[in-house]
Amino acid sequence: MTDRGIIPASGYGAALLRALKSFGLLRESRVGMIGAGLVLFWIIVAIFAPLIAPYHPTEQIEYDLLPGTTGPNGNFFLLGTDQRGLDILSRIIWGSRTVLIWAPLATLTAYVVGIVMGLAAGYLRGWVDDVLSRISDIILSFPVLVLYILIITTFGASKINIVIAITFASSPGIMRIVRGLVLDLRNRDYVAAAQTRGESAWHIMLVEILPNARGPLIVDACLRLGYVIITIGVLGFLGLGIPPPDPDWGGMINQSRQVAMEFPHMTLFPCIAISSLILGFNLLADGLREISLRD
Numbered sequence: 001m002t003d004r005g006i007i008p009a010s011g012y013g014a015a016l017l018r019a020l021k022s023f024g025l026l027r028e029s030r031v032g033m034i035g036a037g038l039v040l041f042w043i044i045v046a047i048f049a050p051l052i053a054p055y056h057p058t059e060q061i062e063y064d065l066l067p068g069t070t071g072p073n074g075n076f077f078l079l080g081t082d083q084r085g086l087d088i089l090s091r092i093i094w095g096s097r098t099v100l101i102w103a104p105l106a107t108l109t110a111y112v113v114g115i116v117m118g119l120a121a122g123y124l125r126g127w128v129d130d131v132l133s134r135i136s137d138i139i140l141s142f143p144v145l146v147l148y149i150l151i152i153t154t155f156g157a158s159k160i161n162i163v164i165a166i167t168f169a170s171s172p173g174i175m176r177i178v179r180g181l182v183l184d185l186r187n188r189d190y191v192a193a194a195q196t197r198g199e200s201a202w203h204i205m206l207v208e209i210l211p212n213a214r215g216p217l218i219v220d221a222c223l224r225l226g227y228v229i230i231t232i233g234v235l236g237f238l239g240l241g242i243p244p245p246d247p248d249w250g251g252m253i254n255q256s257r258q259v260a261m262e263f264p265h266m267t268l269f270p271c272i273a274i275s276s277l278i279l280g281f282n283l284l285a286d287g288l289r290e291i292s293l294r295d
Contacts, residue, residue, distance in 0.1 A: 028291070029286075029287035029290045029291060031286050031287050031290070032283065032284055032286065032287015032288060032290065032291070033287065034280075034283050035279070035280045035281065035282065035283025035284030035285070035286065035287055036280070036283075036284050036287070037280070038276055038279060038280025038283070039277070039280040039281060039284055042096050042099075042100060042276070042277050042280070043100060045093055045096045046096040046097040046099075046100045046101075049093050049094050049096065049097045052093060053087075053089070053090040053093040053094055054075070054077075054087055054090055055086075055087040055090040056090065057086065057087075057090050057091045057094040057095075057246075057247040059086070059087070059090075060084065060085040060086060061073070061075075061077075061081055061085050061086070061087055062077075062081055063081065063083060063084070063085045064080075064082070064083055064263060065077050065081040066080050066265065067079050067080040067088075067265050077089070079269050080263075080266075082252070082256055082263075083255075083256060083259050083266070084255070088252075088266065088270075089269075091247040092247075092252075092269060092270060092273050094247040095247040095248055095249045095252065095270070095273070096273070096277075098242055098246055098247060098248055099229055099232060099248075099277065102162065102163065102232065102242070103228045104225065105163055106162065106163040106166040106167060106170075106228050106232075107166070107170075107221060107224055107225050107228050109163055109167045110166055110167045110170035110171045110174060110224075111174055111217075111221065113167055113171040113174075113175075114170070114172070114174025114175045114177075114178060115174065115175075115210065115217075117132050117136070117171065117172075117174075117175040117178070118174065118175040118176070118177065118178025118181075118182060119178060119182055119205040119206070119209065120205075121175065121179045121182075122178065122179040122180070122181070122182025122183045123182050123186055123201060123204070123205050123209065124201065132175065133179075135172070136172035136173075136175050136176060137172075139168070139172045140172050140173065144231075145234070147165065147168065147169045148165050148166075148231065148234075148235060148240070149238070149240065151164065151165040151168060151169075152165055152235065152240040153240065157235075157240050157241065157242075157243050158242075158243065159242055162235065162242065166228055166231060170227075170228070174220070174224075177216065177217070177220060178213065178217070181209075181213040181217075182205070182213070185212055185213060186209065188212075190208055191204060191208050191209065194207075194208050219285050219288050220285075222281045222282070222288060223281065223282060225281045226277075226278040226282050226285075229278050229281070232248070232250060233249055233250035233253070233274050235250060236248040236250020236251040236252075236253070236254060237250045237251075237253050237257075238254070239251075249270040249273050249274050250270075252266070252267075252270040253267050253270050253271060
C-alpha cells in the first residue's frame with residue numbers, strides 16, 4: 001500500500017531522482033560527455049555574452065576585415081568583420097543567446113502540446129484517439145518546411161511566430177511517440193492500483209504514466225532540439241527567421257551569401273557555430289540513450 005504522504009515509486013520524485021542519476025552516469029559515456037561539453041560551452045557563451053563579446057552585435061566598425069587582422073583603430077579581429085562592418089565574433093557570441101533561448105522555448109512548447117495530446121489519445125482511446133490521430137496525420141502529411149514557410153509568411157517573421165510554427169509542426173510527431181509509450185504503460189500494475197484507488201484519469205496520466213515515459217522523451221528532446229536549431233537557422237537563411245537587429249546565425253549566413261566566394265569566413269563561422277551546437281545535442285542524446293539501455 002502507498003501512503004498518501006509519500007511520493008510513490010512511479011511518481012515525479014522518484015522519476016526526478018532516476019533522471020538525475022542518469023545524468024550523473026553520463027560521465028561513463030565518452031560520446032555523451034563530448035556532447036554535454038559542446039552544449040555547456042555554448043550555454044556559458046550565451047550567459048556571459050555581454051562580458052566576452054568584444055563589441056555590441058550592431059556596432060559598425062570596419063568593413064570586410066579578414067580573420068586575424070587588425071583594424072584601423074588598432075583592435076584585433078579574431079574572426080574578421082562582415083560586409084556591414086559588424087564584428088563576426090561578437091555576433092556569433094550574441095547569436096548563441098538568441099538560439100539557446102528560443103530553440104528550447106519552442107521545443108518545450110511543442111512538448112507540452114504533444115504530451116497532452118499523446119496522453120489523452122493513448123489513455124482515453126475511443127473517439128479522442130481517433131480525432132487526435134487524424135489531426136496529427138493531416139499535419140504530418142505536409143512537408144515540414146512548407147508548413148514553416150506558410151505560417152511565417154502568413155503571420156509575419158517574429159520570435160513568437162517561430163515558436164508557434166515549430167509547435168504546430170512538431171507536436172504531432174511528439175504526440176505519436178507519447179501515445180505509443182502510453183499504450184504500453186497503461187496496462188502496468190501501478191496504473192491499475194491508481195485506478196483502484198479512484199484516481200482521476202489526468203492524475204493517472206500525469207503522475208503515474210508520464211514519469212515512467214521519461215527515458216525515450218528525454219532522448220527525443222535532445223535530438224529535437226537539434227532539429228529546432230536547424231529550423232531556426234534555415235528560416236533565418238530564407239529571410240523568415242528572427243528579424244534584425246537581433247543577431248541570428250542563419251540570418252548571418254543569409255546576409256553574407258552574396259559575398260561568400262570572396263569572403264568565405266562570413267558564412268563559414270556561423271555554419272561552424274550551428275553545426276557544433278547541433279552535434280553537441282546529438283551526441284548528448286546518444287550518451288543518454290546508452291545509459292537508458294543499461295538502466
